[in-house]
Amino acid sequence: MPHDDIITPTESTGELPVVCSIAPADLKDVLAKGLDDFREMPTHVIFLVLLYPIVGILLFRATFGYQLIPLLYPLAAGFALVGPIAAIGLYELSRRRELGMDTSWKHAFDVFHSPSLPAIGAVGLLLLTLFVVWIAIAHSIYVANFGYAEPTSLTAFALKVLTTPQGHNLIILGNAVGFIFAVLALSLSVVSFPLLLDRNVGAAIAILTSVKAVLKNPVTMALWGLIVAFGLVIGSLPFFFGLAVVMPVLGHATWHLYRKVVEPDLSPRPEYRPRPKGHRYGAEFPASLFFPSSREEPPDREEEK
Numbered sequence: 001m002p003h004d005d006i007i008t009p010t011e012s013t014g015e016l017p018v019v020c021s022i023a024p025a026d027l028k029d030v031l032a033k034g035l036d037d038f039r040e041m042p043t044h045v046i047f048l049v050l051l052y053p054i055v056g057i058l059l060f061r062a063t064f065g066y067q068l069i070p071l072l073y074p075l076a077a078g079f080a081l082v083g084p085i086a087a088i089g090l091y092e093l094s095r096r097r098e099l100g101m102d103t104s105w106k107h108a109f110d111v112f113h114s115p116s117l118p119a120i121g122a123v124g125l126l127l128l129t130l131f132v133v134w135i136a137i138a139h140s141i142y143v144a145n146f147g148y149a150e151p152t153s154l155t156a157f158a159l160k161v162l163t164t165p166q167g168h169n170l171i172i173l174g175n176a177v178g179f180i181f182a183v184l185a186l187s188l189s190v191v192s193f194p195l196l197l198d199r200n201v202g203a204a205i206a207i208l209t210s211v212k213a214v215l216k217n218p219v220t221m222a223l224w225g226l227i228v229a230f231g232l233v234i235g236s237l238p239f240f241f242g243l244a245v246v247m248p249v250l251g252h253a254t255w256h257l258y259r260k261v262v263e264p265d266l267s268p269r270p271e272y273r274p275r276p277k278g279h280r281y282g283a284e285f286p287a288s289l290f291f292p293s294s295r296e297e298p299p300d301r302e303e304e305k
Contacts, residue, residue, distance in 0.1 A: 016205055017195065018263035019212045024220050026260055027227065034253025037094050038245070041103050069150070069157045074138035077178055080232055081131045083247070084189040085124045090251030091194045091258075098259075116196040119203040123192050126207075127185060134181045138174060145170045186225045187214045194258035199265055213261045224257065 089108025097103050111120065145166040151157035161167035191213050192206035201209075214221045228250055235246030 016212070017199070017201070017209050017265070019209065019216050020261055020263055022217055022220050022260050024223050027220065027224055027257075030253045030256045030260065031227070031249070033256040034094075034249045034251070037097060037252035037255075038249045040097065041093055041248075069154055070142045070146075071135065071139060072154075074135055074174070074178070077182075078131045078134055079243075080182055080229060081134060081185045082127055083228075083232070083250075084185075084193050084254070085127055087247065087251035087254060088120065088193055088197070090248055091197055091255045094252045094255035095194075095197060098255075111197065114197065115200045119201075119206060120193065120196050122203040123189065123196070123206060127189060130181060130185055130188075134178065137177055141170060141174050141177065182225065182229065186221065186228075187211050190214060190221060190224070190254070191258045191262055194255050195262060198258075209262065217261065 088111055092108055092110055093103050093105075096107055101107075111117065114120070146160065151160065161170055188207055188210055190210050192203075192210040195201060195206045195209055196203075231246045231250055232243070235242035235244075
């Protein structure tokens with residue numbers, strides 16, 4: 001069974017998955033399982049989330065290089081909105097470990113073989129749109145309070161924010177709007193990506209299931225959101241390098257949260273059938289580097305017999 005380890009969600013039935021009620025105490029078990037996954041797969045997950053500290057450093061340099069100091073905090077906070085996209089590979093590694101499968105880091109990219117890939121892309125695009133809108137609104141709030149003049153330094157900006165009425169208004173209004181975006185992103189994505197990895201249900205059903213999970217467990221999901229926010233803040237403090245640990249733990253834990261809040265589907269998985277790769281001939285170089293040959297493949301000798 002050479003292809004049993006590829007993602008093979010169950011076929012779509014059009015039905016909304018059953019959502020369970022969970023208690024805040026369940027989050028302790030969720031985090032413990034996420035930490036256990038991280039301990040068992042540290043090399044893999046650190047490799048996958050190295051992008052976060054690298055992006056953080058680039059973000060830091062770009063912010064100071066292009067005088068975008070007022071957007072440093074909104075950009076850093078926006079990581080929480082797009083974090084579920086980056087964690088898809090972590091969900092898959094937890095899924096494979098749960099099933100006793102190989103957890104080599106390369107399997108984090110098996111999502112590209114999934115029938116749910118278009119739906120995953122659609123939900124990801126929705127979160128990216130939320131991120132862009134959040135940055136635009138955050139910039140508008142800053143302009144409404146301080147105008148278009150850029151601060152000369154980070155120290156000058158901090159003094160304006162902390163010691164002036166306009167700065168206090170910026171803090172209150174900015175965090176209030178950011179909270180709304182965070183709640184919206186959490187509601188849309190808390191179980192949608194793990195669900196799409198597990199089942200081929202479509203983007204709409206995945207989002208509806210995620211929203212239903214939040215509405216059915218408001219206190220527990222609010223606490224989970226606070227845990228995620230606190231973890232991201234702690235991980236972001238040392239120039240985002242802490243996210244190399246915080247992100248994988250939260251990512252693995254999110255998979256186990258999905259397992260607790262969505263009733264499992266025990267339907268048999270369809271067989272994965274990869275497309276034939278085709279032959280590449282030296283005579284067709286350099287085109288053969290990028291495209292398989294258009295020649296008909298020779299018949300299999302076994303079939304000729």
